[in-house]
Amino acid sequence: MKSRVATIALILIFGTAFATTYAKLSLEQQVEKADVIVRASIKQKSLETRSGKIWTVYSLNIAKFYKGSLDTFKDSSFAVFDSEKVKLEGAPRFAQNDDLFLLLYTKSYDSPIVGFRQGAYKVLEGAKIVGLDNKPVMIDTDGKPTEATTETFTKQLETLTAGAK
Amino acid sequence: MKISRLAGIIILSSLAIGAPVTYWVMTSDGTPADFAKQVDNAFNAWRAVPATTLKLEKNKDSSLQFAWNVAAEDVPINPDAITRTIQTTSEDAKTTRTTVTVNPDQSENLEAGLLVEAGLRLGVTLEPSIEGKRGVGEAEANALRTQFGQTGDLNGDQKVNLDDLEILASNYGKKGLPSVNLNGDFNGDGVVNDSDLEIMKTTYSFEIAPEKSLTPENPTAPTAPTKPETPSAPTAPTDPNNPPTAPTTPTEPVAPPVTDPVTPPPTDPSTPPTDPVTPPPAKP
Numbered sequence: 497m498k499s500r501v502a503t504i505a506l507i508l509i510f511g512t513a514f515a516t517t518y519a520k521l522s523l524e525q526q527v528e529k530a531d532v533i534v535r536a537s538i539k540q541k542s543l544e545t546r547s548g549k550i551w552t553v554y555s556l557n558i559a560k561f562y563k564g565s566l567d568t569f570k571d572s573s574f575a576v577f578d579s580e581k582v583k584l585e586g587a588p589r590f591a592q593n594d595d596l597f598l599l600l601y602t603k604s605y606d607s608p609i610v611g612f613r614q615g616a617y618k619v620l621e622g623a624k625i626v627g628l629d630n631k632p633v634m635i636d637t638d639g640k641p642t643e644a645t646t647e648t649f650t651k652q653l654e655t656l657t658a659g660a661k
Numbered sequence: 662m663k664i665s666r667l668a669g670i671i672i673l674s675s676l677a678i679g680a681p682v683t684y685w686v687m688t689s690d691g692t693p694a695d696f697a698k699q700v701d702n703a704f705n706a707w708r709a710v711p712a713t714t715l716k717l718e719k720n721k722d723s724s725l726q727f728a729w730n731v732a733a734e735d736v737p738i739n740p741d742a743i744t745r746t747i748q749t750t751s752e753d754a755k756t757t758r759t760t761v762t763v764n765p766d767q768s769e770n771l772e773a774g775l776l777v778e779a780g781l782r783l784g785v786t787l788e789p790s791i792e793g794k795r796g797v798g799e800a801e802a803n804a805l806r807t808q809f810g811q812t813g814d815l816n817g818d819q820k821v822n823l824d825d826l827e828i829l830a831s832n833y834g835k836k837g838l839p840s841v842n843l844n845g846d847f848n849g850d851g852v853v854n855d856s857d858l859e860i861m862k863t864t865y866s867f868e869i870a871p872e873k874s875l876t877p878e879n880p881t882a883p884t885a886p887t888k889p890e891t892p893s894a895p896t897a898p899t900d901p902n903n904p905p906t907a908p909t910t911p912t913e914p915v916a917p918p919v920t921d922p923v924t925p926p927p928t929d930p931s932t933p934p935t936d937p938v939t940p941p942p943a944k945p
Contacts, residue, residue, distance in 0.1 A: 515746060516742055516744060516746050517743045517770075517778060517789045517790070517791055518741050518743055518789060519767060519791055520790040520792040521741060529740075549736065577736045580750075581749065581750045581752075582747060582750075583748045583750075584746075584747055585746035585748060586746070586789055601740075603737070605736075605737050605740070606738055606739055606742070606745060607739045607742070608739075609739070610741065611741045612739045612741050612742045614790065
Protein backbone atom coordinates (compact mmCIF):
# COMPACT_ATOMS: atom_id res chain seq x y z
CA MET A 497 0.00 0.00 0.00
CA LYS A 498 2.76 2.40 0.97
CA SER A 499 4.64 1.69 -2.24
CA ARG A 500 1.49 2.44 -4.25
CA VAL A 501 1.04 5.71 -2.41
CA ALA A 502 4.67 6.59 -3.09
CA THR A 503 4.28 5.73 -6.76
CA ILE A 504 1.17 7.88 -7.06
CA ALA A 505 2.96 10.72 -5.30
CA LEU A 506 5.85 10.47 -7.74
CA ILE A 507 3.49 10.42 -10.70
CA LEU A 508 1.82 13.54 -9.38
CA ILE A 509 5.18 15.21 -8.94
CA PHE A 510 6.27 14.19 -12.43
CA GLY A 511 2.97 15.25 -13.88
CA THR A 512 3.43 18.82 -12.77
CA ALA A 513 7.12 19.27 -13.21
CA PHE A 514 7.39 20.22 -16.85
CA ALA A 515 8.25 23.59 -18.24
CA THR A 516 9.44 25.13 -21.41
CA THR A 517 12.90 26.68 -21.12
CA TYR A 518 13.93 29.98 -22.60
CA ALA A 519 16.88 32.33 -22.82
CA LYS A 520 16.87 34.96 -20.12
CA LEU A 521 16.41 38.44 -21.58
CA SER A 522 16.88 41.84 -20.00
CA LEU A 523 14.11 44.41 -20.40
CA GLU A 524 16.37 46.25 -22.83
CA GLN A 525 16.72 43.11 -24.97
CA GLN A 526 12.98 42.51 -24.80
CA VAL A 527 12.23 46.05 -25.96
CA GLU A 528 14.67 45.69 -28.81
CA LYS A 529 13.13 42.40 -29.97
CA ALA A 530 9.46 43.38 -29.61
CA ASP A 531 7.41 44.41 -32.63
CA VAL A 532 4.66 45.80 -30.42
CA ILE A 533 4.68 47.11 -26.85
CA VAL A 534 1.38 48.02 -25.25
CA ARG A 535 -0.33 48.73 -21.96
CA ALA A 536 -3.58 46.82 -22.24
CA SER A 537 -6.16 44.80 -20.39
CA ILE A 538 -7.55 41.43 -21.42
CA LYS A 539 -10.96 42.04 -22.97
CA GLN A 540 -11.78 38.44 -23.75
CA LYS A 541 -10.26 34.99 -23.69
CA SER A 542 -11.53 32.42 -26.19
CA LEU A 543 -10.57 29.22 -27.98
CA GLU A 544 -10.15 29.21 -31.75
CA THR A 545 -9.34 26.43 -34.18
CA ARG A 546 -6.72 27.45 -36.70
CA SER A 547 -5.50 24.91 -39.28
CA GLY A 548 -6.99 22.13 -37.18
CA LYS A 549 -5.22 23.20 -33.99
CA ILE A 550 -6.77 24.81 -30.95
CA TRP A 551 -5.35 28.13 -29.80
CA THR A 552 -6.22 30.35 -26.87
CA VAL A 553 -6.89 33.83 -28.21
CA TYR A 554 -6.68 36.93 -26.03
CA SER A 555 -8.28 40.12 -27.31
CA LEU A 556 -7.11 43.36 -25.79
CA ASN A 557 -8.35 46.77 -24.76
CA ILE A 558 -5.26 48.77 -25.62
CA ALA A 559 -4.61 51.82 -23.49
CA LYS A 560 -1.33 52.88 -25.07
CA PHE A 561 1.23 51.84 -27.67
CA TYR A 562 4.88 52.24 -26.66
CA LYS A 563 6.08 50.54 -29.82
CA GLY A 564 4.13 49.71 -32.96
CA SER A 565 0.64 50.93 -33.74
CA LEU A 566 -2.78 49.76 -34.83
CA ASP A 567 -1.36 49.60 -38.34
CA THR A 568 0.99 46.80 -37.31
CA PHE A 569 -1.29 45.28 -34.68
CA LYS A 570 -4.66 45.43 -36.39
CA ASP A 571 -6.41 42.62 -34.53
CA SER A 572 -5.45 43.94 -31.12
CA SER A 573 -5.23 40.33 -30.05
CA PHE A 574 -2.72 37.52 -29.78
CA ALA A 575 -2.95 33.73 -29.72
CA VAL A 576 -1.09 31.16 -27.63
CA PHE A 577 -0.88 27.50 -28.69
CA ASP A 578 -2.27 26.23 -25.44
CA SER A 579 -5.45 24.38 -24.61
CA GLU A 580 -6.74 21.81 -22.18
CA LYS A 581 -5.86 18.77 -24.31
CA VAL A 582 -2.66 20.13 -25.81
CA LYS A 583 -0.96 22.01 -23.06
CA LEU A 584 2.03 24.22 -23.74
CA GLU A 585 3.97 23.97 -20.50
CA GLY A 586 4.95 27.28 -19.00
CA ALA A 587 2.71 29.12 -21.44
CA PRO A 588 1.70 32.66 -20.57
CA ARG A 589 -1.88 32.53 -19.29
CA PHE A 590 -4.11 35.47 -18.55
CA ALA A 591 -7.55 36.18 -17.16
CA GLN A 592 -10.16 38.67 -18.26
CA ASN A 593 -9.45 42.23 -17.08
CA ASP A 594 -5.78 41.50 -16.31
CA ASP A 595 -3.97 44.83 -16.52
CA LEU A 596 -0.74 44.27 -18.42
CA PHE A 597 2.30 45.61 -20.16
CA LEU A 598 2.88 43.33 -23.14
CA LEU A 599 5.92 43.03 -25.38
CA LEU A 600 4.85 41.02 -28.42
CA TYR A 601 6.00 39.57 -31.68
CA THR A 602 3.49 40.12 -34.48
CA LYS A 603 4.47 36.86 -36.18
CA SER A 604 2.54 33.80 -35.05
CA TYR A 605 4.48 31.66 -32.58
CA ASP A 606 3.40 29.10 -29.99
CA SER A 607 3.78 32.05 -27.60
CA PRO A 608 4.05 35.48 -29.23
CA ILE A 609 5.31 37.03 -25.98
CA VAL A 610 8.92 38.18 -26.26
CA GLY A 611 11.11 35.84 -24.24
CA PHE A 612 8.32 33.21 -24.34
CA ARG A 613 6.68 34.60 -21.18
CA GLN A 614 9.15 37.19 -19.95
CA GLY A 615 7.70 40.10 -21.90
CA ALA A 616 4.40 40.07 -20.03
CA TYR A 617 4.09 42.18 -16.90
CA LYS A 618 1.07 42.40 -14.63
CA VAL A 619 0.02 45.66 -13.04
CA LEU A 620 -1.24 44.93 -9.55
CA GLU A 621 -3.47 47.35 -7.68
CA GLY A 622 -2.83 49.86 -10.40
CA ALA A 623 0.76 50.44 -9.42
CA LYS A 624 2.95 47.44 -8.65
CA ILE A 625 4.61 45.63 -11.57
CA VAL A 626 5.24 41.88 -11.37
CA GLY A 627 6.30 39.26 -13.87
CA LEU A 628 4.16 36.22 -14.66
CA ASP A 629 6.00 34.44 -11.86
CA ASN A 630 4.46 37.11 -9.57
CA LYS A 631 7.89 38.32 -8.55
CA PRO A 632 8.35 42.10 -8.41
CA VAL A 633 10.12 43.56 -11.40
CA MET A 634 13.30 45.34 -10.43
CA ILE A 635 14.60 48.30 -12.37
CA ASP A 636 17.54 50.58 -11.85
CA THR A 637 16.66 53.90 -10.27
CA ASP A 638 19.65 56.16 -9.74
CA GLY A 639 21.90 53.13 -9.93
CA LYS A 640 19.96 51.17 -7.33
CA PRO A 641 17.66 48.23 -8.11
CA THR A 642 14.17 49.08 -6.89
CA GLU A 643 10.76 47.51 -7.31
CA ALA A 644 9.10 48.91 -10.39
CA THR A 645 5.90 50.94 -10.21
CA THR A 646 3.67 51.83 -13.14
CA GLU A 647 5.33 55.22 -13.22
CA THR A 648 8.93 54.04 -13.16
CA PHE A 649 8.26 51.12 -15.49
CA THR A 650 6.53 53.39 -18.03
CA LYS A 651 9.45 55.79 -17.86
CA GLN A 652 11.87 52.93 -18.41
CA LEU A 653 9.90 51.67 -21.39
CA GLU A 654 9.76 55.12 -22.93
CA THR A 655 13.48 55.57 -22.47
CA LEU A 656 14.28 52.19 -23.98
CA THR A 657 11.87 52.52 -26.90
CA ALA A 658 13.27 55.98 -27.67
CA GLY A 659 16.71 54.40 -27.79
CA ALA A 660 15.50 51.52 -29.93
CA LYS A 661 13.95 53.79 -32.59
CA MET B 662 0.32 -1.88 31.35
CA LYS B 663 3.74 -3.32 31.82
CA ILE B 664 6.63 -1.85 29.93
CA SER B 665 7.72 -5.32 28.87
CA ARG B 666 4.35 -5.77 27.20
CA LEU B 667 4.82 -2.51 25.36
CA ALA B 668 8.23 -3.63 24.23
CA GLY B 669 6.74 -6.82 22.98
CA ILE B 670 4.42 -5.08 20.59
CA ILE B 671 6.94 -2.74 19.04
CA ILE B 672 7.19 -3.39 15.36
CA LEU B 673 9.44 -1.85 12.78
CA SER B 674 7.51 -0.34 9.95
CA SER B 675 8.37 -1.55 6.51
CA LEU B 676 9.02 1.24 4.09
CA ALA B 677 8.18 1.79 0.50
CA ILE B 678 11.54 1.50 -1.10
CA GLY B 679 11.58 1.31 -4.81
CA ALA B 680 13.50 3.08 -7.48
CA PRO B 681 11.06 4.33 -10.09
CA VAL B 682 12.49 4.12 -13.55
CA THR B 683 12.34 7.13 -15.81
CA TYR B 684 12.00 6.39 -19.50
CA TRP B 685 12.27 8.50 -22.59
CA VAL B 686 12.47 8.04 -26.33
CA MET B 687 14.19 9.92 -29.08
CA THR B 688 12.86 10.84 -32.45
CA SER B 689 15.21 10.70 -35.35
CA ASP B 690 13.50 12.75 -38.04
CA GLY B 691 15.79 15.57 -39.01
CA THR B 692 17.83 15.06 -35.87
CA PRO B 693 21.52 15.93 -35.82
CA ALA B 694 23.73 13.00 -34.97
CA ASP B 695 24.78 14.34 -31.60
CA PHE B 696 21.28 15.24 -30.40
CA ALA B 697 20.73 11.85 -28.77
CA LYS B 698 24.08 12.22 -27.05
CA GLN B 699 23.14 15.63 -25.72
CA VAL B 700 19.91 14.26 -24.25
CA ASP B 701 21.85 11.35 -22.75
CA ASN B 702 24.34 13.78 -21.25
CA ALA B 703 21.53 15.75 -19.64
CA PHE B 704 20.11 12.67 -17.93
CA ASN B 705 23.58 11.39 -17.07
CA ALA B 706 24.35 14.65 -15.27
CA TRP B 707 21.47 13.84 -12.94
CA ARG B 708 22.36 10.15 -12.76
CA ALA B 709 25.82 11.15 -11.53
CA VAL B 710 24.40 12.71 -8.37
CA PRO B 711 25.71 10.47 -5.57
CA ALA B 712 23.55 8.64 -3.06
CA THR B 713 20.51 8.26 -5.26
CA THR B 714 18.66 5.25 -6.54
CA LEU B 715 17.79 6.91 -9.82
CA LYS B 716 17.28 4.53 -12.71
CA LEU B 717 17.03 5.73 -16.28
CA GLU B 718 16.33 3.91 -19.49
CA LYS B 719 15.68 5.27 -22.91
CA ASN B 720 13.63 4.05 -25.85
CA LYS B 721 11.35 2.07 -23.55
CA ASP B 722 8.31 4.28 -23.22
CA SER B 723 6.90 6.80 -25.66
CA SER B 724 5.22 8.92 -23.00
CA LEU B 725 8.27 11.19 -22.99
CA GLN B 726 9.71 12.12 -26.31
CA PHE B 727 12.61 14.39 -27.15
CA ALA B 728 12.30 15.80 -30.63
CA TRP B 729 14.37 18.07 -32.81
CA ASN B 730 12.04 20.82 -33.95
CA VAL B 731 9.37 18.34 -35.00
CA ALA B 732 6.12 20.06 -35.98
CA ALA B 733 7.74 23.46 -35.76
CA GLU B 734 6.44 24.17 -39.25
CA ASP B 735 2.87 23.73 -37.99
CA VAL B 736 3.32 25.78 -34.84
CA PRO B 737 6.50 27.83 -34.96
CA ILE B 738 8.46 27.80 -31.74
CA ASN B 739 9.02 31.11 -29.94
CA PRO B 740 12.47 32.36 -31.06
CA ASP B 741 13.57 32.83 -27.44
CA ALA B 742 12.49 29.35 -26.34
CA ILE B 743 15.27 26.80 -26.01
CA THR B 744 13.05 23.79 -25.47
CA ARG B 745 9.29 23.61 -25.79
CA THR B 746 7.34 21.12 -23.73
CA ILE B 747 3.88 20.10 -24.84
CA GLN B 748 1.68 17.67 -22.96
CA THR B 749 -0.95 16.04 -25.12
CA THR B 750 -3.83 14.28 -23.41
CA SER B 751 -5.66 11.57 -25.32
CA GLU B 752 -9.33 11.97 -26.19
CA ASP B 753 -10.33 9.55 -23.46
CA ALA B 754 -8.05 11.44 -21.04
CA LYS B 755 -6.37 8.17 -20.08
CA THR B 756 -2.90 8.85 -21.38
CA THR B 757 -0.63 11.84 -21.62
CA ARG B 758 2.33 12.17 -23.92
CA THR B 759 5.03 14.75 -23.33
CA THR B 760 7.05 16.07 -26.22
CA VAL B 761 10.10 18.21 -25.63
CA THR B 762 10.95 20.00 -28.85
CA VAL B 763 14.27 21.71 -29.28
CA ASN B 764 14.73 25.08 -30.94
CA PRO B 765 17.70 24.70 -33.33
CA ASP B 766 18.29 28.45 -33.26
CA GLN B 767 19.15 28.27 -29.57
CA SER B 768 21.88 25.67 -29.91
CA GLU B 769 24.27 27.61 -27.67
CA ASN B 770 21.83 27.21 -24.77
CA LEU B 771 20.70 23.69 -25.62
CA GLU B 772 22.89 21.86 -23.11
CA ALA B 773 21.52 23.94 -20.24
CA GLY B 774 17.95 23.69 -21.54
CA LEU B 775 18.10 19.91 -21.76
CA LEU B 776 19.60 19.69 -18.28
CA VAL B 777 16.64 21.64 -16.93
CA GLU B 778 14.14 19.56 -18.89
CA ALA B 779 15.70 16.31 -17.66
CA GLY B 780 15.72 17.63 -14.11
CA LEU B 781 12.08 18.64 -14.34
CA ARG B 782 11.28 15.18 -15.64
CA LEU B 783 12.86 13.80 -12.48
CA GLY B 784 10.79 16.04 -10.26
CA VAL B 785 13.42 18.69 -9.57
CA THR B 786 11.98 22.12 -10.15
CA LEU B 787 14.44 24.43 -11.83
CA GLU B 788 14.35 27.99 -13.08
CA PRO B 789 13.24 27.72 -16.73
CA SER B 790 15.04 30.87 -17.82
CA ILE B 791 18.56 30.07 -18.92
CA GLU B 792 21.51 32.39 -18.70
CA GLY B 793 24.73 30.81 -19.89
CA LYS B 794 25.92 27.36 -18.95
CA ARG B 795 24.64 25.56 -15.91
CA GLY B 796 25.20 22.28 -14.13
CA VAL B 797 23.64 20.35 -11.30
CA GLY B 798 24.29 22.46 -8.21
CA GLU B 799 24.32 21.23 -4.64
CA ALA B 800 20.79 22.46 -3.94
CA GLU B 801 19.56 20.67 -7.04
CA ALA B 802 21.43 17.50 -6.11
CA ASN B 803 19.76 17.59 -2.72
CA ALA B 804 16.39 18.07 -4.38
CA LEU B 805 17.07 14.99 -6.49
CA ARG B 806 18.00 13.04 -3.38
CA THR B 807 14.65 14.00 -1.95
CA GLN B 808 13.07 12.21 -4.91
CA PHE B 809 15.48 9.33 -5.32
CA GLY B 810 17.66 9.37 -2.24
CA GLN B 811 18.84 6.24 -0.56
CA THR B 812 16.40 5.46 2.15
CA GLY B 813 18.41 3.56 4.69
CA ASP B 814 17.63 0.11 3.33
CA LEU B 815 21.23 -1.01 3.03
CA ASN B 816 20.57 -4.74 2.64
CA GLY B 817 17.69 -4.33 0.22
CA ASP B 818 15.10 -6.20 2.23
CA GLN B 819 12.57 -3.36 1.89
CA LYS B 820 12.88 -2.53 5.58
CA VAL B 821 15.04 -0.18 7.55
CA ASN B 822 15.92 -1.94 10.75
CA LEU B 823 18.69 -3.18 12.98
CA ASP B 824 20.29 -5.14 10.14
CA ASP B 825 20.78 -1.94 8.17
CA LEU B 826 22.03 -0.13 11.23
CA GLU B 827 24.67 -2.83 11.68
CA ILE B 828 25.85 -2.32 8.12
CA LEU B 829 26.09 1.42 8.66
CA ALA B 830 27.94 0.85 11.90
CA SER B 831 30.41 -1.50 10.25
CA ASN B 832 31.23 1.24 7.73
CA TYR B 833 31.16 4.08 10.24
CA GLY B 834 34.11 6.39 9.76
CA LYS B 835 35.14 4.81 6.49
CA LYS B 836 35.98 7.06 3.58
CA GLY B 837 35.73 6.35 -0.09
CA LEU B 838 34.35 7.38 -3.41
CA PRO B 839 30.76 8.38 -2.79
CA SER B 840 29.25 6.56 -5.70
CA VAL B 841 31.31 3.39 -5.36
CA ASN B 842 29.73 1.01 -2.91
CA LEU B 843 30.28 2.90 0.29
CA ASN B 844 27.29 1.47 2.07
CA GLY B 845 25.76 3.97 4.40
CA ASP B 846 27.04 7.14 2.76
CA PHE B 847 23.55 8.45 2.19
CA ASN B 848 24.44 12.08 1.62
CA GLY B 849 27.23 11.23 -0.80
CA ASP B 850 29.94 13.21 0.94
CA GLY B 851 32.39 10.31 0.77
CA VAL B 852 32.33 9.36 4.43
CA VAL B 853 29.95 7.42 6.65
CA ASN B 854 29.28 9.52 9.70
CA ASP B 855 26.65 11.10 11.91
CA SER B 856 25.08 12.92 8.98
CA ASP B 857 24.27 9.58 7.38
CA LEU B 858 22.90 8.25 10.63
CA GLU B 859 20.62 11.28 10.78
CA ILE B 860 19.31 10.36 7.33
CA MET B 861 18.72 6.79 8.43
CA LYS B 862 16.83 8.05 11.45
CA THR B 863 14.26 9.61 9.16
CA THR B 864 13.25 6.21 7.87
CA TYR B 865 14.07 4.09 10.89
CA SER B 866 10.75 4.28 12.62
CA PHE B 867 8.72 2.31 15.03
CA GLU B 868 5.06 1.73 15.54
CA ILE B 869 3.31 0.67 18.68
CA ALA B 870 0.30 -1.44 17.93
CA PRO B 871 -2.88 -0.32 19.63
CA GLU B 872 -4.26 -2.60 22.28
CA LYS B 873 -6.78 -5.12 21.16
CA SER B 874 -9.79 -4.06 23.19
CA LEU B 875 -11.01 -2.40 26.28
CA THR B 876 -11.77 -4.61 29.22
CA PRO B 877 -13.19 -3.86 32.61
CA GLU B 878 -9.74 -4.62 34.01
CA ASN B 879 -8.15 -2.24 31.53
CA PRO B 880 -10.45 0.69 30.93
CA THR B 881 -7.72 2.94 29.64
CA ALA B 882 -8.17 3.95 26.00
CA PRO B 883 -5.62 2.52 23.58
CA THR B 884 -2.49 4.61 23.40
CA ALA B 885 -1.94 6.38 20.11
CA PRO B 886 1.16 5.17 18.32
CA THR B 887 4.13 7.19 19.38
CA LYS B 888 7.60 7.44 17.98
CA PRO B 889 10.11 6.42 20.60
CA GLU B 890 13.68 7.52 20.66
CA THR B 891 15.58 6.81 17.49
CA PRO B 892 18.81 4.86 17.58
CA SER B 893 21.73 6.66 19.05
CA ALA B 894 24.81 7.47 17.09
CA PRO B 895 27.55 4.90 17.13
CA THR B 896 30.77 6.07 18.65
CA ALA B 897 33.24 7.26 16.09
CA PRO B 898 36.11 4.80 15.91
CA THR B 899 39.42 5.87 17.28
CA ASP B 900 41.15 2.91 15.72
CA PRO B 901 40.31 2.51 12.02
CA ASN B 902 40.99 -1.24 12.32
CA ASN B 903 38.50 -1.53 15.12
CA PRO B 904 35.13 -0.24 13.88
CA PRO B 905 32.40 0.41 16.37
CA THR B 906 29.86 -2.15 17.28
CA ALA B 907 26.30 -1.70 16.18
CA PRO B 908 24.53 0.78 18.36
CA THR B 909 21.95 -0.59 20.64
CA THR B 910 18.47 -0.34 19.26
CA PRO B 911 16.00 0.80 21.83
CA THR B 912 13.99 -2.21 22.83
CA GLU B 913 12.07 -0.52 25.55
CA PRO B 914 10.54 2.74 24.52
CA VAL B 915 9.61 5.39 26.96
CA ALA B 916 6.38 4.25 28.48
CA PRO B 917 3.47 6.52 27.81
CA PRO B 918 1.70 7.91 30.84
CA VAL B 919 -0.60 5.22 32.11
CA THR B 920 -3.53 5.93 34.36
CA ASP B 921 -4.27 3.53 37.08
CA PRO B 922 -7.39 1.69 36.00
CA VAL B 923 -8.28 0.77 39.58
CA THR B 924 -7.86 4.05 41.39
CA PRO B 925 -10.65 6.39 40.47
CA PRO B 926 -9.79 9.97 39.81
CA PRO B 927 -10.31 12.42 42.64
CA THR B 928 -13.91 13.41 42.86
CA ASP B 929 -15.98 15.92 44.66
CA PRO B 930 -15.99 14.84 48.35
CA SER B 931 -19.70 15.46 48.44
CA THR B 932 -20.25 12.90 45.72
CA PRO B 933 -20.39 9.28 46.94
CA PRO B 934 -17.62 7.17 45.36
CA THR B 935 -18.56 4.62 42.77
CA ASP B 936 -16.94 1.26 42.29
CA PRO B 937 -15.21 1.23 38.88
CA VAL B 938 -15.24 -2.55 38.66
CA THR B 939 -18.43 -3.73 40.21
CA PRO B 940 -21.42 -3.04 38.03
CA PRO B 941 -24.41 -1.38 39.66
CA PRO B 942 -27.08 -3.79 40.86
CA ALA B 943 -29.69 -4.59 38.29
CA LYS B 944 -33.07 -3.10 38.81
CA PRO B 945 -35.78 -5.61 39.62
